[in-house]
Amino acid sequence: MALDLDRAVNNGFLVASDLANLGRNYFLIKDYREALDSFNKAYEIDRHLHNPTGVAFDLEGISLAQTQNGSYRKAARTMLEASGVQMGLGRTEAAKKDIAFAQSILGHLQGIDPVRVNEVLSHWFEAE
Numbered sequence: 001m002a003l004d005l006d007r008a009v010n011n012g013f014l015v016a017s018d019l020a021n022l023g024r025n026y027f028l029i030k031d032y033r034e035a036l037d038s039f040n041k042a043y044e045i046d047r048h049l050h051n052p053t054g055v056a057f058d059l060e061g062i063s064l065a066q067t068q069n070g071s072y073r074k075a076a077r078t079m080l081e082a083s084g085v086q087m088g089l090g091r092t093e094a095a096k097k098d099i100a101f102a103q104s105i106l107g108h109l110q111g112i113d114p115v116r117v118n119e120v121l122s123h124w125f126e127a128e
Contacts, residue, residue, distance in 0.1 A: 013054070016046045016049065019039070019042035020054065032068040033069070036066065052089055072109055076102040079101050080102050083095040083096075
């Protein structure tokens with residue numbers, strides 16, 4: 001209903017927010033396919049609107065849904081992208097949490113040494 005109303009008044013920011021909230025709700029009820037679909041739609045709108053706050057949230061949601069769907073490499077890559085957006089917004093703590101999540105995903109994959117990933121990523125925070 002809210003999504004339809006926001007679409008009717010052509011408010012892209014609210015449509016993206018509605019879709020991201022739908023994604024979050026689908027995730028909470030464990031409908032990861034629908035969550036991923038909603039987060040992807042929100043991401044496309046936020047990206048088009050140059051809304052980095054929305055993009056960061058959408059990417060985090062996409063990554064969480066990808067993890068639950070078993071797409072671990074994609075999920076890690078997506079979460080690292082989210083961390084970059086968070087850093088650009090000056091949200092260092094959020095970026096660190098995103099990186100830690102990506103590292104935990106990578107730790108589950110065979111052949112990838114999470115210590116090496118940590119070494120590569122640690123330089124992001126040396127300037128602080």
